[in-house]
Amino acid sequence: MTYASNIENPRTSIQYLAGQVSPAVSLILILLIISLVSSLFGTDLIQLAVIEMLVMVVVVVGLYMFIGNSGIVSFGHPVFMLLGAYCTAWLTLPVPFKQMNLPGLPLFLAGHQYNVFLAAIISGGFASVFAGVTGIVLMRLSGLAASMAMFCVLVVVHMVYANWDAVTLGLSSIVGLTTYVNVWVAFGWAAVAITVAYIYQSSRLGLALRATREDEVAAEASGIHIMRQRMVAFVLSAFFVGVGGALYGHYLGAISVSTFYITITFITLAMLVIGGMRSLCGAVMGTIVVSVFVELLRELENGINLGGIALTIPTYSQELGLALLMILILVFRPKGMMGDKELQWPLGIGMKRRLRIRERVEE
Amino acid sequence: MLDVRDLSVDYGPLHAVREVSIHVSASEVVCLVGPNGAGKSTTTLALSGVLPLVSGSVELEGTRLTGLSPEEIVRRGLSLVPEGRHIFSDLTVRENLSLAAGVRGDSKAFGRDLEHVSKVFPFLEERRNQRGGTLSGGEQQQLAIARALLTSPRLLVMDEPALGLAPVIVQQLYEVLLDLRREGVTMLIVEQSMERAMQVADRLYVMVSGRVVLSGRSEEIAASDLKKAYFGVKSERGDVQ
Amino acid sequence: MSAIIQHLIDAVSLGGIYALAALGIGLIFGIMGLINFAHGNFFMIGAYVIFLMSGRPVLIVAATTLVVVILLALSSDRFVFRPLRGAGGPTLLIASFGLAYLLENIILMIFGGRPKAVDFGHGLVESVTIGSVRISQLDIFTIATTAVLLTGLTLFLRKTRYGTEMRAAASDFRMARLLGIRANRVVATAFAVSGVLAAAVSFLLVAQTGAVIPGMGLIPVLFAFVATIMGGLGSLPGAALAGFILGFGSVGLQIVLPHDLVPYRDAFLFTLVVIIYALFPGGLMSGLRRQGGERV
Numbered sequence: 076m077t078y079a080s081n082i083e084n085p086r087t088s089i090q091y092l093a094g095q096v097s098p099a100v101s102l103i104l105i106l107l108i109i110s111l112v113s114s115l116f117g118t119d120l121i122q123l124a125v126i127e128m129l130v131m132v133v134v135v136v137g138l139y140m141f142i143g144n145s146g147i148v149s150f151g152h153p154v155f156m157l158l159g160a161y162c163t164a165w166l167t168l169p170v171p172f173k174q175m176n177l178p179g180l181p182l183f184l185a186g187h188q189y190n191v192f193l194a195a196i197i198s199g200g201f202a203s204v205f206a207g208v209t210g211i212v213l214m215r216l217s218g219l220a221a222s223m224a225m226f227c228v229l230v231v232v233h234m235v236y237a238n239w240d241a242v243t244l245g246l247s248s249i250v251g252l253t254t255y256v257n258v259w260v261a262f263g264w265a266a267v268a269i270t271v272a273y274i275y276q277s278s279r280l281g282l283a284l285r286a287t288r289e290d291e292v293a294a295e296a297s298g299i300h301i302m303r304q305r306m307v308a309f310v311l312s313a314f315f316v317g318v319g320g321a322l323y324g325h326y327l328g329a330i331s332v333s334t335f336y337i338t339i340t341f342i343t344l345a346m347l348v349i350g351g352m353r354s355l356c357g358a359v360m361g362t363i364v365v366s367v368f369v370e371l372l373r374e375l376e377n378g379i380n381l382g383g384i385a386l387t388i389p390t391y392s393q394e395l396g397l398a399l400l401m402i403l404i405l406v407f408r409p410k411g412m413m414g415d416k417e418l419q420w421p422l423g424i425g426m427k428r429r430l431r432i433r434e435r436v437e438e
Numbered sequence: 439m440l441d442v443r444d445l446s447v448d449y450g451p452l453h454a455v456r457e458v459s460i461h462v463s464a465s466e467v468v469c470l471v472g473p474n475g476a477g478k479s480t481t482t483l484a485l486s487g488v489l490p491l492v493s494g495s496v497e498l499e500g501t502r503l504t505g506l507s508p509e510e511i512v513r514r515g516l517s518l519v520p521e522g523r524h525i526f527s528d529l530t531v532r533e534n535l536s537l538a539a540g541v542r543g544d545s546k547a548f549g550r551d552l553e554h555v556s557k558v559f560p561f562l563e564e565r566r567n568q569r570g571g572t573l574s575g576g577e578q579q580q581l582a583i584a585r586a587l588l589t590s591p592r593l594l595v596m597d598e599p600a601l602g603l604a605p606v607i608v609q610q611l612y613e614v615l616l617d618l619r620r621e622g623v624t625m626l627i628v629e630q631s632m633e634r635a636m637q638v639a640d641r642l643y644v645m646v647s648g649r650v651v652l653s654g655r656s657e658e659i660a661a662s663d664l665k666k667a668y669f670g671v672k673s674e675r676g677d678v679q
Numbered sequence: 680m681s682a683i684i685q686h687l688i689d690a691v692s693l694g695g696i697y698a699l700a701a702l703g704i705g706l707i708f709g710i711m712g713l714i715n716f717a718h719g720n721f722f723m724i725g726a727y728v729i730f731l732m733s734g735r736p737v738l739i740v741a742a743t744t745l746v747v748v749i750l751l752a753l754s755s756d757r758f759v760f761r762p763l764r765g766a767g768g769p770t771l772l773i774a775s776f777g778l779a780y781l782l783e784n785i786i787l788m789i790f791g792g793r794p795k796a797v798d799f800g801h802g803l804v805e806s807v808t809i810g811s812v813r814i815s816q817l818d819i820f821t822i823a824t825t826a827v828l829l830t831g832l833t834l835f836l837r838k839t840r841y842g843t844e845m846r847a848a849a850s851d852f853r854m855a856r857l858l859g860i861r862a863n864r865v866v867a868t869a870f871a872v873s874g875v876l877a878a879a880v881s882f883l884l885v886a887q888t889g890a891v892i893p894g895m896g897l898i899p900v901l902f903a904f905v906a907t908i909m910g911g912l913g914s915l916p917g918a919a920l921a922g923f924i925l926g927f928g929s930v931g932l933q934i935v936l937p938h939d940l941v942p943y944r945d946a947f948l949f950t951l952v953v954i955i956y957a958l959f960p961g962g963l964m965s966g967l968r969r970q971g972g973e974r975v
Contacts, residue, residue, distance in 0.1 A: 213957070507862070529843065536840075
């Protein structure tokens with residue numbers, strides 16, 4: 076568990092404030108630097124990769140908000156990406172396209188074209204509402220049953236969207252989404268997600284939920300309403316994952332139901348696991364590391380030239396490489412890269428006595 | 439027979455057992471007594487390989503048991519009847535008992551032992567096809583002991599055999615333990631009750647807060663020493679062998 | 680009347696496949712607390728073995744598939760799950776998901792993502808007429824296979840030494856070890872048996888659909904997960920029963936749903952099951968027999 080204050084004896088209010096927000100600030104700074112460097116010096120390819128990474132940060136931080144705080148491993152969160160992406164498509168695609176290809180859409184969607192930023196927020200909201208409704212059933216479940224049920228939700232919605240041609244074009248891709256997501260849009264949303272995640276986990280609500288993660292019975296005895304706390308995290312995380320889905324759609328310019336299914340479920344989970352499921356830093360650093368790793372493999376798959384020698388690896392090496400990496404991390408370093416630790420200010424890895432005890436108790 | 443030296447075991451961040459040394463000779467019955475949380479159960483779990491040792495060594499008749507897995511330790515002659523009976527409820531009495539045969543190579547010897555054990559615990563034969571979960575608490579405890587005996591142990595370790603049983607049943611159980619003692623079975627028993635321990639043990643070790651504070655032959659340990667040991671004051675005589 | 684019998688046969692046939700799939704999952708879960716996502720990929724790999732051996736004699740195909748899937752299951756245990764022995768539920772679950780992803784992409788790498796037709800069970804399309812009912816040989820084959828495997832598994836668990844050890848380990852793993860039961864061997868045996876069940880399911884799936892595609896194991900294994908949880912975690916009879924109920928539910932919905940909603944049949948079924956489970960979290964068997972509590 077991380078505590079809001081990381082400076083043992085703050086002497087000035089500035090130090091105290093720095094202690095309050097420091098992990099979030101450190102992470103945002105890191106991302107800012109990456110964004111700046113890539114937009115100033117990076118090739119087109121690198122810039123695209125960075126945008127994709129930042130969008131993934133939004134998604135994985137959203138995922139972390141739920142998994143990290145509640146301890147429930149959700150295999151179904153990409154359903155919110157799916158919902159968010161199609162929602163923004165419905166809102167922002169040109170009217171003629173919608174009227175011709177998506178006859179099942181209601182008039183307020185088909186007959187209008189909305190602003191993309193507004194659409195992103197509405198998409199997040201749509202995902203949140205869906206989370207709220209399904210959460211009434213899902214949040215009653217614990218552990219394994221919950222994980223399976225969430226996966227079921229993803230499969231069910233995927234099935235529905237894949238068949239409901241009039242509204243989603245079924246298995247075909249919807250193309251023509253405005254690619255407004257540049258590095259600064261993505262960075263902005265990533266910064267917001269990180270900030271909200273940090274405020275939430277440090278707040279009374281977040282701490283209450285983390286208490287249920289450790290010991291359900293004790294938490295309930297202390298007056299913590301488990302279902303309600305989980306619901307809060309679920310709805311909040313759904314918003315950001317939904318926005319992430321919308322952003323992803325506008326980054327790619329085209330979406331289909333297969334974009335938001337097993338592959339993305341695995342990748343986002345791998346990012347969280349490799350970085351460390353229990354800390355915000357883990358979520359962000361994991362995303363960065365995995366993005367770099369996958370991008371490297373992607374380049375090798377396309378073939379690179381090392382001083383005259385052409386090097387290619389077979390297709391699907393990205394996926395195999397990532398799967399192997401994740402399994403290796405689980406075997407050798409199950410807490411992920413960051414373990415339970417958050418980044419501290421000045422930039423370094425701080426360790427608290429309480430964290431150490433917590434780690435040993437958990438072993 | 440059993441030689442435990444300077445055993446230390448951690449339970450998470452807690453130092454549950456600290457530098458405990460215990461010795462059990464062949465055909466002896468030794469009891470480990472002490473208040474709740476003294477580390478007695480942790481000790482038995484470490485001896486049987488379930489919990490890892492931080493330091494120290496365990497030897498059984500010269501064979502080193504330290505660091506071995508539970509399956510290996512049983513095969514070398516140390517059998518634990520853990521706290522809480524742990525009968526396989528869905529398996530019949532006969533099936534529960536038959537599991538012990540896996541440790542034995544010789545099925546004839548197992549058959550003989552099965553007969554013998556059935557005499558010590560007569561209800562086993564009557565109820566042999568009954569599911570373990572349907573037995574009473576006392577019967578389950580006896581089944582657990584019988585099962586452990588069938589692994590042909592050189593040392594039988596029992597953790598609080600009387601736990602959760604009615605006094606009448608406990609009395610019957612202790613009759614059985616006295617029988618076993620008469621037959622020469624070497625036993626290390628963890629007991630909460632001093633009275634019961636002194637009934638059946640040749641020697642006692644008193645553990646408090648993870649350490650042995652007093653040890654000696656049961657008849658030599660005066661009641662006052664034990665009380666003081668329980669409440670954390672070392673006796674004037676210190677350790678008596 | 681004969682239509683009802685026909686539907687019943689379909690339901691039993693499909694239910695049998697789900698029951699076998701659920702048992703494969705439940706067996707491992709009972710002992711290790713692991714729900715093996717990769718089990719669905721065992722189906723897939725078994726199916727691709729059948730594809731590679733298209734046209735050969737059935738017995739050779741069956742034997743090869745069996746051997747390959749069993750080896751796959753044992754390797755999964757040895758290289759992925761044994762290093763993770765003692766890790767918590769979430770870690771095991773994620774690791775099995777990683778393994779599933781790995782296996783699926785290996786197949787994608789070798790065979791590509793398009794479905795491939797398989798020459799298998801072509802003789803089974805014919806029907807047999809009993810009274811006024813026509814039963815396809817495929818259904819007979821499926822039901823017979825299910826019956827044989829269920830019987831075999833029950834005999835194995837109840838009558839053999841390995842089976843008894845497995846039941847003991849599923850009941851109380853630590854106590855089993857204290858009686859000398861070798862942890863690694865019991866787990867390996869469980870994986871091997873689950874491999875046998877998976878091979879059978881891959882057989883039946885290929886026979887029923889006539890094609891292979893990398894993602895083919897996903898929906899069946901999801902039904903298996905759901906059945907295992909519905910049946911009460913740790914209860915094998917419960918898992919099998921739940922599998923049959925799901926089969927009946929699926930065929931039932933197929934009949935009842937209006938024509939344009941039929942593609943959503945499985946979606947309806949999953950939704951129904953999740954809701955019912957959330958309302959009655961004990962699982963099927965908890966009402967019938969006192970269980971040790973939900974092992975989640």
